Amino acid sequence: MNRDPGLQPERTALAWQRTGLSAGVISLLTALAAIHLGVLPLAVIGSAAAMSTIVIALTHFPRGSLHPSGRVYAGKPLARIVLLVALTAALGAALTLTSLFTRTITS
Amino acid sequence: MLFHDPYSCNSLWPARFGSVANRLTFVNSPTIEPDDDVRRPRSVYGVGSEPDARFSLANERTALAWVRTGLALVAGGVALTTIATLADTSALLDVVAVFACLVGGSLAGIALFSWRRVERALREDRPLPGPVALPWLILGVFVMAVILAGYALFESFARL
Numbered sequence: 001m002n003r004d005p006g007l008q009p010e011r012t013a014l015a016w017q018r019t020g021l022s023a024g025v026i027s028l029l030t031a032l033a034a035i036h037l038g039v040l041p042l043a044v045i046g047s048a049a050a051m052s053t054i055v056i057a058l059t060h061f062p063r064g065s066l067h068p069s070g071r072v073y074a075g076k077p078l079a080r081i082v083l084l085v086a087l088t089a090a091l092g093a094a095l096t097l098t099s100l101f102t103r104t105i106t107s
Numbered sequence: 108m109l110f111h112d113p114y115s116c117n118s119l120w121p122a123r124f125g126s127v128a129n130r131l132t133f134v135n136s137p138t139i140e141p142d143d144d145v146r147r148p149r150s151v152y153g154v155g156s157e158p159d160a161r162f163s164l165a166n167e168r169t170a171l172a173w174v175r176t177g178l179a180l181v182a183g184g185v186a187l188t189t190i191a192t193l194a195d196t197s198a199l200l201d202v203v204a205v206f207a208c209l210v211g212g213s214l215a216g217i218a219l220f221s222w223r224r225v226e227r228a229l230r231e232d233r234p235l236p237g238p239v240a241l242p243w244l245i246l247g248v249f250v251m252a253v254i255l256a257g258y259a260l261f262e263s264f265a266r267l
Contacts, residue, residue: 008164015171022175026182033189072160073146074167074222082219085174089181089212093205096188100201103192 013062019081020057027053027088030095039098046091053084151223155230166225173218173240180211199258203251210247214240 031046060077146152184207191200217240224236 006161008161012164012168015168019171019175019178022178026178026185029182030185033185036189037192071146071157072163072167073152074163074170074226075146075148075151078167078170078219078222081171081174082215085178085181085215086212089177089208089215092181092185092188092208093212096184096201096204096208099188099192100198100205103195103201104198 016061016077020061023081023084023088024050024054024057027084027091030088030092034091034095037095037099039095042091042095042098046095049084049087049091053088056080056084148223151226151230154227155232158226158229158232162229163226166222166229169225170218170222173221174215176244177211177214177218180207180214184208184211196262197258199254203254206247207251210244214244217243 027046027050031043031050034043034046061081184204187207188201188204191197191204221236221239228235
């Protein structure tokens with residue numbers, strides 16, 4: 001029988017807030033690095049990705065994973081945040097590779 | 108995908124913890140039949156029976172912790188490449204930064220994969236599967252640390 005979950009829903013909501021905030025800040029950092037290093041297409045994509053990540057993080061994630069039926073539902077929000085993080089990682093890798101090749105070519 | 112949650116307040120956070128806790132306390136059993144369960148993915152929520160909410164929530168928090176770890180690695184990679192470009196140091200740092208970003212991204216994917224496995228095991232009342240990502244994370248971080256330490260030593264001796 002399902003007993004009182006105690007303070008766990010609050011802990012989970014806080015974990016969602018932490019994760020959303022970290023994802024927003026780090027995607028912003030990646031976009032700023034792209035702008036600073038002067039890689040124009042990555043800077044544009046990165047800025048758009050950072051804006052959408054921050055908007056999603058502020059609107060969806062503080063609510064946690066509560067489903068209208070009252071059940072715990074983490075599948076879709078989790079897939080969403082993993083996709084955002086993978087996109088940020090891909091942008092970071094592309095930025096690094098671009099700076100690597102421009103530096104080895106010009107040096 | 109904003110669903111209409113009548114208990115959510117207008118401000119973005121903090122969430123209404125009291126109403127969240129009340130809704131997850133199954134004292135008054137929900138009248139929703141299993142056929143009305145529309146939660147996706149069905150490959151996870153369509154098997155077995157509803158586990159204890161505490162275990163589901165703990166599984167979710169674990170997955171989120173893995174995602175944050177991956178994010179930290181990506182941040183490290185981006186910062187490393189920025190410093191390497193600004194200080195005009197060797198290309199080895201860029202290679203380490205690419206490695207860090209890729210490991211961070213794959214950690215996020217592994218988090219989702221592990222969450223699905225554990226959630227299915229919880230629903231089917233099976234023993235939980237062992238951790239997949241932890242040895243690889245430790246190995247990756249160790250390799251990066253060794254490379255960076257070697258590079259730092261090399262640079263400091265080259266300047267003597």
